[in-house]
Amino acid sequence: MILKDRDKMHIWHPLTQHKLHPENIAITNAKGSLLYDEHGKSYIDAISSWYTCMYGHCNPFITKRVAEQLGKLHHIVFSSLTHEPAIKLSEELIKVLPKNQSKLFFSDNGSTSVEIAIKMALQYHFNNNEKRTTLIAFEDGFHGDTFGAMSVSGISVYNGPFEDYFLEVKRIPTPTKDNIANTIILLKELVSQHKIAGFIYEPLVQGAAAMKMHDANGLNDILKFCNKQHIITIADEVMTGFGKTGRCFASDHIETKPDIICLSKALTGGIMPMAITSCKQEIYNAFYSDDIGKGLFHGHTYSANPLACSAALASLELLQSDTIQNNIKRIISSHQSFNERIHDHPKVESTRQTGIIFALDLKIKMERYGNLRDQLFNFFLKNGVFLRPLGNTIYIQAPYTISEKELQTIYDVIEKALDTF
Numbered sequence: 436m437i438l439k440d441r442d443k444m445h446i447w448h449p450l451t452q453h454k455l456h457p458e459n460i461a462i463t464n465a466k467g468s469l470l471y472d473e474h475g476k477s478y479i480d481a482i483s484s485w486y487t488c489m490y491g492h493c494n495p496f497i498t499k500r501v502a503e504q505l506g507k508l509h510h511i512v513f514s515s516l517t518h519e520p521a522i523k524l525s526e527e528l529i530k531v532l533p534k535n536q537s538k539l540f541f542s543d544n545g546s547t548s549v550e551i552a553i554k555m556a557l558q559y560h561f562n563n564n565e566k567r568t569t570l571i572a573f574e575d576g577f578h579g580d581t582f583g584a585m586s587v588s589g590i591s592v593y594n595g596p597f598e599d600y601f602l603e604v605k606r607i608p609t610p611t612k613d614n615i616a617n618t619i620i621l622l623k624e625l626v627s628q629h630k631i632a633g634f635i636y637e638p639l640v641q642g643a644a645a646m647k648m649h650d651a652n653g654l655n656d657i658l659k660f661c662n663k664q665h666i667i668t669i670a671d672e673v674m675t676g677f678g679k680t681g682r683c684f685a686s687d688h689i690e691t692k693p694d695i696i697c698l699s700k701a702l703t704g705g706i707m708p709m710a711i712t713s714c715k716q717e718i719y720n721a722f723y724s725d726d727i728g729k730g731l732f733h734g735h736t737y738s739a740n741p742l743a744c745s746a747a748l749a750s751l752e753l754l755q756s757d758t759i760q761n762n763i764k765r766i767i768s769s770h771q772s773f774n775e776r777i778h779d780h781p782k783v784e785s786t787r788q789t790g791i792i793f794a795l796d797l798k799i800k801m802e803r804y805g806n807l808r809d810q811l812f813n814f815f816l817k818n819g820v821f822l823r824p825l826g827n828t829i830y831i832q833a834p835y836t837i838s839e840k841e842l843q844t845i846y847d848v849i850e851k852a853l854d855t856f
């Protein structure tokens with residue numbers, strides 16, 4: 436039996452309605468930007484396997500560093516024990532994170548990094564003898580699939596069975612030049628009616644909302660307001676972190692820095708699952724006490740896995756190299772030229788770009804996981820490109836190491852789709 440059929444026996448895939456989507460393509464190996472299926476057909480990974488493998492699949496530099504670590508130390512308990520890969524990673528990350536960040540808390544995926552950030556914000560106030568119970572989040576945000584993360588996410592069509600168990604969350608629209616004044620009024624109202632503990636946001640680009648982009652100045656106004664009200668600000672940079680926006684973090688484009696930052700996805704270059712929740716010293720200080728109960732009693736078994744730390748260190752070194760920085764500039768300018776080429780196409784409703792993230796909305800209306808979307812998805816596959824349209828949005832987030840030829844193939848296939856559908 437081929438892999439694709441053996442898969443169906445026992446595997447339950449994430450985010451999948453198996454009755455409607457029984458088939459999964461079995462990938463046997465990958466190199467650089469290319470995925471190879473069990474029949475040898477190749478696909479350009481135009482979304483970097485959910486924005487993780489930004490330095491290409493099986494990157495030899497990262498692979499070598501992880502292999503070296505494999506010979507030294509695989510995994511140990513990260514409470515009462517520590518190790519150099521985590522210590523070195525903390526030193527290197529602090530150099531690149533916004534200057535106000537001071538402490539790092541390790542976990543193993545984006546959702547847990549968000550859970551930890553939420554717990555930090557709630558317990559920060561609790562430890563300071565203030566009961567604050569409500570969180571603020573953007574409409575259409577996505578922060579993960581665990582309960583806390585689901586609560587603050589705004590895309591709710593799939594959350595029906597769980598809504599009764601959610602945290603208390605109030606939502607505000609993402610900022611535009613036109614709505615920001617009203618949003619500040621709304622925030623003032625919320626503060627007068629609720630005890631607001633924290634505000635969580637995806638800075639500049641909302642990934643799961645189909646790469647919806649918003650105004651940096653407006654976001655800065657919201658953050659300034661939160662600071663004045665002592666509302667803990669949490670930047671979820673799980674998707675935007677590590678160069679996607681053209682700078683190391685999306686928060687680097689915004690004057691007011693977050694109190695807490697969530698990191699995962701590209702952190703390890705897609706080699707291993709790992710996440711980090713960083714925070715400023717003042718947050719940490721609120722937990723630092725002779726009272727054991729004021730500590731943050733949260734932990735995951737695989738916290739700060741040494742192999743994952745070594746992958747993250749190698750990734751960070753690559754990100755800062757001239758080669759990758761020049762590639763990022765090249766991709767940004769190629770996207771701009773592609774935009775020139777297609778933004779007036781009759782099937783294109785609108786286009787947008789932040790850094791290496793490019794998205795276009797089709798003039799055709801589609802359901803998020805509906806039939807036309809599937810036809811489009813299959814069209815891309817047939818043409819050797821792995822793209823996952825979200826509703827009527829097609830977006831590109833290719834590895835930094837993608838060649839210009841591969842990038843042009845993605846553009847050509849998208850253009851062909853525009854002429855076909």
Ligand SMILES: *Cc1c(COP(=O)(O)O)cnc(C)c1O
Binds near residue numbers: 546642643672
């Ligand atoms: C993917 C994502 C998450 C969740 O990360 P997982 O590792 O899938 O749990 C959270 N926030 C943002 C912005 C994401 O893109």
